[in-house]
Amino acid sequence: MLDIKFIKENLDSVKKSLKDRGLTIDLDSLLQLEDSRRKNLNELEGLRAEKNKANDEITALLKKKQDAKSRIVSMKAIAERIDQLEDNLKETEGELNKLLLVIPNIPHASIPIGDATKKEVVRTWGEPPKLDFKPFTHIEISRNLGIIDFGAAAKISGSNFVLYKGWGAKLERALINFMLDLHTKKHGYTEVFTPFLVNRASMTGTGQLPKMEEDMYRLKDEDLFLIPTAEVPVTNILRSEILEEKDLPIYYTAYSACFRREAGSYGKDTKGLIRVHQFDKVEMVKFVKPEASYDELEKLVRDAEEVLQILGLPYRVVVLPTQDISFAASKCYDLEAYACGVDTWLEVSSCSNFESFQARRANIKFRRTAADKRPTSEYVHTLNGSGIALARTVVAILENYQQKDGTVLIPQALRPYLDGKEMIS
């Protein structure tokens, strides 16, 4: 959420940033609402002050056993006017809030303006494997090895669900453990394990609601949602907290299953493991001081990249343009792993800086130490990045490490997690 005052004072640049995102939102009527809210509030506060004073007087009169009847009668009229103003105010604030909640974050000045075609490759790492045979896709490989059963998953749940079997299931578990170990032991993150069902306030705090409700799985009998990413529960750990400066930065990492309806995306990348309704992911979340957030974003990307480097998977880092970054993000890098079977770059990680956008929604603040002489609290900056998403990583491993005989070599780093096994056959 953006600060209404900020919108007011920077109207032109906010308008431009909405345009850069390819959106038109009526900011003028928003500001009109704010204006009438302010006027309403001023009158209301004046009357309340009067009321409070009169109450003191009535109290004093009653205490001296004097008659307060006329004073009480005159207060009645003011009380009614106050009621009326309060109703108006509540309505105005409701409307204002509704509008503010659907305004996206302002893109950072450093990112390209435009649609997906403006995506910029920042760097690439590694080389695609040189195979002396036509590579199979992960669908064929996993079928041959009997490590994924799409049919059974469809029977149990429906299309676009996955069932890992045998070494497939073990590989999934090995990847999760490997990533969590890397981030906790080497990169200084604290591991958390959160609920996978969250309430509406949490979903609103990180920005999935109210705009993306259609994309979420939601329970029928309770107002709970299946998380689309661990970002939601992990960021909300600190919702409505005021932190001390010395507590920052805070780094959390979490494994979670992620659930996405992918409403309206049928027919696009729907084969195999590339777009599924439930997948596993290890997520990294940071809470930092505002002045540090862009350095922290670079570090976050490096932390995610290291996963791919250790796994020996070729990838590229891209910076997303204004129309491609998510609703809450200011700047976002995607990591795309190359998979030779499907011959595509697969998005396996998104690393974003949300600046104060989520912190304002979720009310996460910190107080600077007295030396800084800034007595009031400020919003932290939040960041998160996948470190990394599993299903597509499995695609890249199966396809890039496939051998001519149909077996799949296991990346060195995963072998300790797989009984020392070198090959899935």
Place this chain on the structure above:
RNA sequence: GGAGAGGUCGCAUAGCUGGUCUAGUGCGGCGGUUUGCUAAACCGCUGGAUGGCCUAAAGGCUGUCUCGCGAGUUCAAAUCUCGCCCUCUCCGCCA
């Protein structure tokens, strides 16, 4: 799912027969006095949100809201009524 108890300004508690509660007290924290240093003792301060005014600024003065959340009764609500949420205890069910 059933029964009961409870949610108070960092923590712990008082208040809950409506009006000196601008929420008391203890602990913690901050500042100070004392001290060779530390401790103790003593004194003062102590959250959040959002307006207005003064100031070059640092800062100061001041209004309103905030006793889980929301609604209601009343001139007046921490205090009374209703709904919701959460926590704890016991029972039932269950991995």
